[in-house]
Amino acid sequence: MNLSWLEDFLALAASGNFSRAAEERNMTQPAFSRRIRALEEWLGVDLFDRSSQPARLTPAGDWFRPQAEELLARVARLPGEARAVSEANAATLRLAATHALSFSFVPGWLQSLEAHTARGPIRLVSDVLERCEALLAQRQVQFVVAHAPAAGRGELDAQGVPSVAIGADMLLPVHAPGAPERALLGFSDESGLGRIVRQTLGPELAAAGLLPVFTAHLASVLKSMALEARGLAWLPHSLVREELEKGRLRIAGPGHWQIAVEIRLYRDPGPLGAYAEAFWQAAAA
Template identity: 55%
Template sequence: MTTLNLSWLEDFLALAASGHFSRAADERHMTQPAFSRRIRALETWLGAELFDRSNQPATLTDTGQWFNGIATDMLAKAAKIPGEARAFNEANANTLRIASTHALSFTFMPYWLRGLESQMAIGQVQLISDVLQRCETMLLESQVQFLLTHTHAEAINALDTQGYPSIVVGEDLLVPVSAPKKDGTPLHALNKRATKNPAKLLSYSAESGIGRIVAQTQAANASPWPTETVFTAHLASVLRTMALDGRGMAWLPQSLIHEDLARGVLVEAAPDMAGIKMAIKLYRDKTALSKAGEDFWSANLR
């Protein structure tokens, strides 16, 4: 009997998405004949046809539509196996595996850990710093035990929707800032009346957690600020550098720029606006943690 190859499921989903064998074969980096044989092998294993090939693009049969959800679920479960295996293997280990968004990893995290060390002995910490989208994936697949990130009530993330436990461990403020003119006023000021001359915006990419917060809070604003995006990046630190160079205004966390504001090398682009309040949240894996992990979580609950 034919044995299931998990990569066939990825082939199936690629073809289900486009309906074109040649396009799906290119996406899977193989020739069309080889790709077609793999789809046939999957259908043989199942004992049913998954695609109606009588028309182009090919469409899913009733069985194919049913199997679409099955294949997605099987691949998601398979992706979690290595992380869960590591978690099981390290059940008695002392290493804490923490994913953190870039801005918090070098602003908030050092002071936060120092405060926790007064309550408990923190052993080895393995920190992975990345954009929120990748950090979320790491926690969803149990590659890390914890995730530290900025959050906002209007920017729900994948962990919230799936019920991952979380604790608020700090606060931050998102401030629109610009390099100053000689008179100290912002070089790139936000002005709701300046619709014909919008402020130059240094923007975040879609993978950025802060970018999500800015986008969703502005989308909820009945009268959003008129801006024109001139530069996009993943990291707040990159946008800070561009703002310091006078390239535009950026929404930056106060924890990152408090010294710049104190020195006057950055000024608020909308001085009359209060900014966007953010919570700093610690999320944890749903599965059982090591003793060190549970102790670390408990210390944050106090």
């Protein structure tokens, strides 16, 4: 039995349309139909009633659908579980951090922990929050460093992922002298900072007439645009401290537009190796 047959089956079960499912699976309809038939022959039962359009699941197909979903989910978990076994005695930390924190916060924070935990190799992945969350869910990293609302809960918190606050920051609305007042330099949907701004001020900013003129998922890109007087951007104070001190950027808007945020360390909720557990304890302390 080929595991890809299960994905074929679920695609057809979702639509009941052989042509649409074949297109979704990037193959011709005859080839797709042969794979469905091969799965049925392997099981020894018909999974679809082909006498109606769209094709409907037979009672055996209804039973098999959750089995296929669980089988694929189980296979998807195997690499992470294998890594967990392998890393039980591993001395390499796998850490993901959002782009802004990778540059402005993580290096100094890691150095501050060196006196409280054993030193060892660290592999850092810098990416948008959405990707960092996926890496943690797939157990490709053990920890994630990200901003989170100080007065609320982020996506990982809502999922019950263990975390500890390791720092504080502010999201500040900043612009360069002479920048257009209503031009908004915004974060794309993948950005964790963008999530916080939209969650906290989204309706108010729309009512204030701010018009998006540029979007990006990197705070560093928005900072460059803000310095060129292209508009207003919400950026971490840790990233623009020097520019504010030198007057190259200024804080705009009412005081409540300044959003208090935490910097949080999230961890894989499963068991970690001794080195990673010691790192977690040092960070929590």
